[in-house]
Structures are given as C-alpha cells and as structure tokens.
Amino acid sequence: MDNASPSLLDHSVPTEITGAGSRAVERFARFLSGFVLRLLIFCFVIVLCAVLSRMMPGDTLEVMLSTDFARGLGAGEVLQLQEAMGLGGGIASQVWDYWGKLLSGDLGYSIPHAAPVLQLLLTALPWTGLLILGAMPVFLIGGALAGIEAGQLPGGTVDRWVTPVVTILASLPPFTGAVLLLLLFGILWPVLPTGGAEPLFPSTEHLGRAMGVLRHAILPMLALALHELARFYFLARAETLNLAQRDFIVNARARGISPWRLRWAYIGRSLVPACLSRLSDTLTGLVSAVFFVEIVFSYPGTGYLIYSAILDRDYDLLQGAVVFMAGVVLLMNWLIDGLSAHLARRG
Amino acid sequence: MSLVHRFVHPRFLAHAAAVGLALGAAQYSGLGADTLMAAEPDRQRQLVITDSKGDRGMLAPYVHRKNGIAYLYTSYIFDTLVSQDADGNPAPGLARTWTRSEDGLSYDLELQPDAKWHDGTPVTADDVAFTLRYMAEHPYVFGSVKSLAGVEVAGAHDLRIHIKRAQYGLVEGLFSAIPILPRHIYEGVEDPFRFATSDAAIGSGPYRLAAYDKAQGRYRLEATENHPLGRPRFAQIWIVKMGPDAALQAMSTGEVDVISYLPPDRLPEALGAGFAVETSPSDHVLRLGFNHRGQFQTKEVRQAIAYAVDRSALLETAFPGVAELAETGYFQPGSKWKSEDATESYTYDPARARDLLLATGWTQDSAGRWQAQGGEIRLRLLTDGREVKPAKVIAEQLEAFGFAVDLRVMEMASLRSLVADGDYDLTLFSSSTLGDPGNISRRVFGRGWNSDRFPADPKMTGLIKAQAVAQNQAERQEILAQFQQLYAENLPSYMLVNPLMATVFNDKLSAPFMSGGVAIGIPSALHKSIFLE
Numbered sequence: 025m026d027n028a029s030p031s032l033l034d035h036s037v038p039t040e041i042t043g044a045g046s047r048a049v050e051r052f053a054r055f056l057s058g059f060v061l062r063l064l065i066f067c068f069v070i071v072l073c074a075v076l077s078r079m080m081p082g083d084t085l086e087v088m089l090s091t092d093f094a095r096g097l098g099a100g101e102v103l104q105l106q107e108a109m110g111l112g113g114g115i116a117s118q119v120w121d122y123w124g125k126l127l128s129g130d131l132g133y134s135i136p137h138a139a140p141v142l143q144l145l146l147t148a149l150p151w152t153g154l155l156i157l158g159a160m161p162v163f164l165i166g167g168a169l170a171g172i173e174a175g176q177l178p179g180g181t182v183d184r185w186v187t188p189v190v191t192i193l194a195s196l197p198p199f200t201g202a203v204l205l206l207l208l209f210g211i212l213w214p215v216l217p218t219g220g221a222e223p224l225f226p227s228t229e230h231l232g233r234a235m236g237v238l239r240h241a242i243l244p245m246l247a248l249a250l251h252e253l254a255r256f257y258f259l260a261r262a263e264t265l266n267l268a269q270r271d272f273i274v275n276a277r278a279r280g281i282s283p284w285r286l287r288w289a290y291i292g293r294s295l296v297p298a299c300l301s302r303l304s305d306t307l308t309g310l311v312s313a314v315f316f317v318e319i320v321f322s323y324p325g326t327g328y329l330i331y332s333a334i335l336d337r338d339y340d341l342l343q344g345a346v347v348f349m350a351g352v353v354l355l356m357n358w359l360i361d362g363l364s365a366h367l368a369r370r371g
Numbered sequence: 372m373s374l375v376h377r378f379v380h381p382r383f384l385a386h387a388a389a390v391g392l393a394l395g396a397a398q399y400s401g402l403g404a405d406t407l408m409a410a411e412p413d414r415q416r417q418l419v420i421t422d423s424k425g426d427r428g429m430l431a432p433y434v435h436r437k438n439g440i441a442y443l444y445t446s447y448i449f450d451t452l453v454s455q456d457a458d459g460n461p462a463p464g465l466a467r468t469w470t471r472s473e474d475g476l477s478y479d480l481e482l483q484p485d486a487k488w489h490d491g492t493p494v495t496a497d498d499v500a501f502t503l504r505y506m507a508e509h510p511y512v513f514g515s516v517k518s519l520a521g522v523e524v525a526g527a528h529d530l531r532i533h534i535k536r537a538q539y540g541l542v543e544g545l546f547s548a549i550p551i552l553p554r555h556i557y558e559g560v561e562d563p564f565r566f567a568t569s570d571a572a573i574g575s576g577p578y579r580l581a582a583y584d585k586a587q588g589r590y591r592l593e594a595t596e597n598h599p600l601g602r603p604r605f606a607q608i609w610i611v612k613m614g615p616d617a618a619l620q621a622m623s624t625g626e627v628d629v630i631s632y633l634p635p636d637r638l639p640e641a642l643g644a645g646f647a648v649e650t651s652p653s654d655h656v657l658r659l660g661f662n663h664r665g666q667f668q669t670k671e672v673r674q675a676i677a678y679a680v681d682r683s684a685l686l687e688t689a690f691p692g693v694a695e696l697a698e699t700g701y702f703q704p705g706s707k708w709k710s711e712d713a714t715e716s717y718t719y720d721p722a723r724a725r726d727l728l729l730a731t732g733w734t735q736d737s738a739g740r741w742q743a744q745g746g747e748i749r750l751r752l753l754t755d756g757r758e759v760k761p762a763k764v765i766a767e768q769l770e771a772f773g774f775a776v777d778l779r780v781m782e783m784a785s786l787r788s789l790v791a792d793g794d795y796d797l798t799l800f801s802s803s804t805l806g807d808p809g810n811i812s813r814r815v816f817g818r819g820w821n822s823d824r825f826p827a828d829p830k831m832t833g834l835i836k837a838q839a840v841a842q843n844q845a846e847r848q849e850i851l852a853q854f855q856q857l858y859a860e861n862l863p864s865y866m867l868v869n870p871l872m873a874t875v876f877n878d879k880l881s882a883p884f885m886s887g888g889v890a891i892g893i894p895s896a897l898h899k900s901i902f903l904e
Binding site for chain 1: 419437442562617784820893
C-alpha cells in the first residue's frame with residue numbers, strides 16, 4: 025500500500041533529490057533539515073516576542089503601581105525601583121540583557137509573581153499538559169471511531185445523526201464550548217466542579233487526590249476535545265470512504281473477516297499516519313485553545329499565567345512562557361512529522 | 372497482527388473506566404472534603420474564606436500582589452504600629468501607646484512588651500527603627516517614610532520618631548499603613564522584591580502563614596499563641612479561590628464560612644439561603660474625569676457636562692440595585708470627614724447645561740450639534756473593560772445632548788499611557804475616597820490615571836495643606852468641609868455613583884464593613900480584629 029501514502033497526508037511529501045546517496049541518509053537529512061527549519065522559527069519567535077512585548081504601552085512597574093491604594097512615589101523612588109527591578113535603560117538594553125540571560129539558560133524572573141519564571145512554568149505546565157494529553161485520546165479515538173462508523177455506511181443511521189452534530193460542534197469556538205459545558209454540567213446539572221484543578225480540601229491519600237484532580241479535569245478536557253473531535257471525525261470519515269473502494273478492503277470483505285477486525289486492523293491501521301500528520305498541526309490549535317479553556321475554568325495552567333503576564337506587562341514571564349510553549353510545540357511537531365513520514369513510507 | 376487493536380483497545384477501555392469512575396465520584400461530591408474536615412481535631416475552629424481571584428502572591432509586604440486585598444491578607448500576618456477598632460478609629464497595634472509632642476514634630480511610642488515574631492524572637496524598638504530605615508532605602512508601595520526625619524531607640528520597647536513637618540494624619544496614615552518587619556530576617560535582604568521564601572512571611576501578626584499553594588490560589592493561616600491584641604478565634608483560616616456560584620453552593624453545604632466579595636447582583640440568592648449579608652457602599656466612586664488641559668479647562672464647561680449627564684438614569688440603567696448616587700463633594704456618607712452642608716448635586720438639567728456652554732462661547736448648529744471655533748466638538752471618552760456599561764450610557768446621554776462621542780474601551784496599561792499623554796477628553800474610572808485625608812492631594816492633583824489630574828488650584832491646595840497640619844480633629848473637619856464645597860463647585864472630576872459591596876457570613880462570625888475602610892482604605896469587613904477574641 026505504498027502508493028496510498030500521499031493521499032493520506034495532508035501536506036505534500038518533499039520530492040526526492042537526485043544523487044543524494046542512499047535513501048536512509050536522504051531521509052535522515054530531511055529529518056534534520058526539518059529540525060533546522062524549526063530552530064530558525066524558534067529563534068524568530070524569541071526575537072519577535074522580546075521586542076513586541078516591550079512595545080506594548082506601559083511597563084511592569086507602572087502596572088504594579090496603578091493600584092488605587094499606592095501612595096504617589098516620587099520620581100527618584102520610581103527610578104530606584106526601576107533599577108532594582110531591571111527595568112531601567114531602553115528597550116534595546118533590556119532585550120539585550122534578556123537574551124544574554126536566555127543563552128545562559130535563565131528564563132528570567134517575574135517581578136509581579138516574585139518568583140523565577142522557570143519555577144512558575146514548572147508549576148503550571150503539568151496542569152496544561154494534563155488537559156492536552158487528556159483531551160487527545162478523546163478526540164483521536166472518539167473522532168476516529170465515529171468517523172469509521174459513518175464512513176463505512178455513508179447515509180446510514182450513524183452518518184445521518186452524527187455528522188450534523190459534529191458539524192455544529194466544529195463551528196463552536198473552544199471558548200463557547202467551554203462555557204456551554206460549564207453551564208450544563210457545572211450549574212444546571214451540577215455534577216462536576218466549575219473551576220480550579222482540585223477540590224477545596226484535596227484528599228491526603230494518592231488515589232483520592234488523583235480522583236479529585238480527574239473530576240476537575242473532565243470538563244476542561246471535554247471542552248478542549250470537542251473542537252478537535254470534528255477534525256478527526258471528518259478525516260476518518262473521508263479516509264474510510266476512500267479506503268472502502270480499495271482492493272485490499274474489498275478483498276478482505278469478500279473473505280468475510282469479522283467487522284471488528286475490518287475496522288481495527290484494516291481501516292483503523294491505515295488511518296494512523298493520516299491522523300498523526302493531522303495531529304502535528306492540531307497541536308498548535310490545542311495550545312491556543314487551552315488558554316481560553318483554562319480561563320473559563322480558572323484552571324491553573326500556562327494559559328492563565330500568560331493571560332496575567334500580558335495584563336501585568338510581566339515581560340520575563342510572557343517571554344519565558346511563549347519561548348517554552350513554542351519550543352514544546354515545535355519539538356512535538358517535528359517528532360510527529362518525522363514519525364508520520366516514517367509510518368507513511370512503511371505503509 | 373492487529374497492532375492497533377492491541378495498542379488502542381486496552382488504553383481506550385482504561386480511559387473510559389477512569390471517566391466512568393470519576394463521574395461516579397461526582398455522585399458523592401464533597402465527601403472527600405467532609406471526611407478531611409471531620410478528621411480535624413477541632414473542626415469548629417476552622418474558618419474558610421473564599422476569594423474569587425485566588426492567588427494574591429506570597430503574603431509578605433514587598434512581594435504580595437499590589438492591590439488592597441493582598442495587603443489585607445498580609446495584614447493578618449504582619450502588624451502595623453497602630454491598628455483599628457470596630458469603628459475604624461486608631462487602636463493599639465504593635466505600639467501600646469503613642470504620644471504626640473507639643474510641637475507635633477515627634478512621637479513617643481511604647482511597644483507591646485510581649486509581642487513576638489512568628490519564629491519566637493521578641494519584637495523590639497530596634498525592629499521598628501530598622502523597618503523605617505529599610506523602607507527609606509527600598510520604597511514600600513503602600514506607605515511612604517519620606518516625611519520622617521529620624522528614629523531614636525530609647526529602650527527595648529520605647530522609641531521616638533521624628534518627623535520633618537507636623538502632620539495630623541500620621542497615626543491614621545503612615546503608622547496604620549506600614550507593616551513592621553523583623554530585623555533579623557530582612558537585614559541581609561538586598562532586594563526585598565525578590566525575597567519570597569517562607570521566611571519572608573515571618574511577621575508578628577495573630578496568624579502565621581502555614582501553607583501557600585500558588586497554583587491553586589490557596590492559603591492556610593494558623594493561629595499564634597499569646598498575641599498581645601487577643602486570642603485568635605480560629606485555629607486555622609483558609610483563604611481559597613472560588614467563584615461566586617461555587618462559593619454560594621459550598622456555603623450551603625457548610626464547606627465555606629465567608630464569601631469575601633459577593634457580586635451585589637447575587638445578593639437575593641445569599642439572602643434566600645439565610646446567610647448573614649453585610650453590604651456597604653464601596654466608596655470606590657465611579658467618576659467622570661476631565662482633561663483639564665484640553666476642552667475642559669473652564670469650570671463652567673465641566674459644570675455643563677455635569678448637568679447634561681443624568682446620573683439617576685445611569686444608576687437605574689447600569690447599576691440597578693447595586694449602587695447609590697454619589698456625593699459630588701468628594702467624601703461619601705459614612706465618612707467621618709463628610710461635611711454636613713449640602714453640595715451641588717447637579718440634578719439633570721439640560722437647559723442649564725446649554726446656557727452654561729453658550730455663555731462660554733460654544734455654539735450649537737441647526738441640528739443641535741455643539742461647535743467650537745467653527746468645528747464640531749468630538750469628545751473622546753476613555754474607559755477600561757470594567758466600566759463598559761456605564762460608559763455606553765454616558766456616551767448615549769452626551770450624544771443626545773448634541774456631542775459627537777468617541778467611546779474607546781481600552782486595556783488598562785494602554786489607557787494609562789493615553790491619559791498620561793493627554794490624548795482624551797473624558798475618562799470614566801473608579802477611585803477610592805477612603806483612607807486618611809492625607810491622600811487627597813495625590814487623588815485630586817496627582818498625575819496618575821486614577822487621579823483627577825486637576826491643575827494646582829491655590830484655594831484648594833491651600834486647604835489640603837492646612838488640613839494636613841491641623842492641630843485637632845475639629846479643625847481638620849472644618850477645613851475639609853470647605854474643601855468639599857470647592858470640590859463640588861470646581862469638579863476636578865464628577866462623582867457619579869458609589870457601587871455597593873457585599874460580604875456573606877455564616878453563623879461562625881459576622882461583621883459590618885469597617886467605616887472608612889481597613890488601614891490604607893480597603894473597603895472590607897474582614898479586618899483582622901474580627902478574627903480575635
């Protein structure tokens with residue numbers, strides 16, 4: 025099924041370069057060049073973020089002192105504070121200092137939070153990771169399963185009922201989906217918590233605590249998964265329709281294999297590379313969607329952190345978070361692309 | 372053969388099972404919390420307060436978030452020299468007594484002899500002297516020591532503070548505002564803005580910080596033994612992050628005891644559930660600010676705008692049941708500085724507004740649009756996201772009166788920079804009228820975005836200076852009464868409405884909002900004295 029691969033990928037496979045040695049070396053070179061490209065993008069993000077964030081009106085200290093209760097500090101005192109907080113000098117010198125620190129592996133210090141950026145990110149990332157990783161199986165498996173069912177019998181019961189529902193889901197921005205879920209299961213039928221990541225008084229034993237965390241993660245995970253579910257549903261449906269015409273499936277059907285084996289071993293397995301390659305660009309969407317979802321559910325992840333960093337003009341935190349997230353997304357993206365190219369080639 | 376089958380199937384099942392279990396757990400929601408609380412040896416002595424925002428930073432003077440609530444929480448852990456009684460009057464804090472010298476240039480203080488830091492070290496006059504010196508070196512956002520000339524330590528618990536110029540409001544101002552720091556902890560700290568370890572939160576207050584979970588926005592405070600101001604009523608105080616809906620629900624099940632700030636439109640639910648609700652005007656008055664360097668230099672034009680705005684309609688439309696009409700003379704009812712004499716209330720009077728504008732030389736074209744120097748007048752009205760509703764009502768009212776209004780709703784930092792550049796005509800903002808009147812100068816003449824930015828007016832400036840050095844309360848009150856008349860007449864800004872605030876209590880405790888606000892003027896009922904026996 026080698027010739028099936030290109031149609032399964034939603035981006036074109038690079039054409040082969042002639043005379044570039046053995047195929048394995050060529051593939052590895054392509055894999056590496058993908059890395060170099062992403063490294064360049066990463067550097068660009070760092071530069072852009074450092075400069076742009078400081079071009080927003082206002083600065084950290086101004087925002088900090090905008091409280092109604094702050095006494096009027098004298099000009100000398102403000103200068104003194106600016107120096108102490110590393111906000112002295114112009115944009116250029118601040119950005120220069122920041123890069124210097126970044127190169128030595130220091131992500132900086134958040135003045136409003138009074139904590140190193142790395143520490144803040146390390147507390148927030150596991151929560152964001154939990155939501156994203158938790159949402160993945162829901163939309164990957166749920167979407168693929170429903171898509172296969174609908175694609176096998178186009179116009180059948182499943183297709184007629186599920187497709188319109190999924191179409192509606194696809195049109196909902198993650199923010200709206202989150203609010204709807206909150207309203208349904210948090211307020212109208214209050215079976216799940218409406219905010220936070222843990223109960224008021226978390227259980228002291230591990231299983232109880234994990235259960236509490238899971239309960240709090242269900243709604244945000246679902247909100248995150250709902251939107252992506254549609255992408256994988258339509259992908260799986262289209263691919264199944266496509267595959268149904270293919271010889272090996274027709275052949276398998278004719279041989280009378282069990283419907284479950286047909287679904288899993290034949291159709292499902294053929295879907296994996298397509299789903300994987302779709303997943304790599306879904307990641308970026310997930311990371312941006314998780315911000316909104318976290319804000320709706322007051323979930324203590326990176327989205328909440330970045331949101332507050334923008335309002336506080338907390339440059340180091342904003343940059344640290346963006347650099348970190350961009351790094352993670354690009355890295356995952358590179359790995360998934362590599363994996364899906366590999367799978368597609370193998371068939 | 373079926374790699375996918377083997378790989379996916381068990382995972383999927385496990386996941387489905389986990390979801391099922393979690394949904395099952397929803398059936399006995401809150402059980403975990405209940406059992407945990409029952410396991411506490413002294414359950415009745417625990418108090419749980421909810422806060423809709425949660426994380427207010429490490430509760431130490433330099434590193435908590437710079438807002439009133441974070442200051443309030445920190446005040447449970449750090450004492451000030453002077454505290455407040457239930458009516459908001461000065462009461463002993465770390466200082467047992469304070470005596471003002473004849474000339475008003477120094478204060479003799481006697482500290483509580485048995486006060487201790489949370490690590491057991493006694494609090495001495497040396498700590499106070501150190502704090503005042505330290506704050507001169509590292510500016511503290513909520514209180515300035517600029518007015519102090521020096522400190523003399525006269526004994527372990529006695530000291531004399533010298534001030535540069537006699538000031539009446541020092542006791543209710545500075546002495547009540549700045550937290551005293553432990554010298555043995557802060558002495559070696561070069562940069563207090565980066566000092567956020569648990570040591571930074573060693574204070575002398577009745578409660579000590581036992582746990583702080585930044586991600587969850589949760590604090591656990593524990594009572595200290597033998598605090599000089601009284602025995603803590605609760606062995607533990609929890610401050611937890613919870614939105615109003617969840618908080619009301621958790622209060623019904625007995626999980627929480629106090630909802631610190633309930634949005635006033637949710638009051639009927641709280642009252643319906645039978646909780647004690649304390650409400651009070653916030654005295655964070657919504658004001659219409661003028662650009663005194665632009666179109667609104669003359670008093671008559673500002674007065675005309677005041678007559679053209681229908682505050683009662685604004686109240687009904689944008690604040691139904693959740694605010695009161697504000698007093699136009701700065702201080703609000705309930706303040707001990709509020710003058711008995713009535714000030715102009717600018718009852719809606721478009722005819723009068725028109726006359727005032729015509730008299731200053733503005734004209735109206737045939738369509739009723741206002742013109743000045745041959746061009747149509749466009750008013751740029753700035754506000755931030757919190758005041759969108761009233762801003763729309765005011766924009767509509769001014770449009771109806773014949774002005775073209777550009778309403779610009781901006782994010783706070785951008786708004787601040789536009790205001791600083793003078794790139795506006797009107798602003799809508801909330802600002803406090805609480806705290807010691809020593810702060811009036813900054814609120815009226817200051818250059819901040821939430822100040823009136825009124826140009827120095829000799830009469831008003833004179834009064835503000837005079838009240839600061841007044842010899843007694845009565846004299847100060849009289850000067851401030853004159854100030855209020857002038858404020859209403861000159862309209863540095865037009866006080867529109869005074870939004871209400873509400874705190875909900877269950878039967879464990881209840882307290883009214885502190886008149887005049889807590890310490891630096893925080894509108895709250897949760898002064899630390901209510902947590903003491």
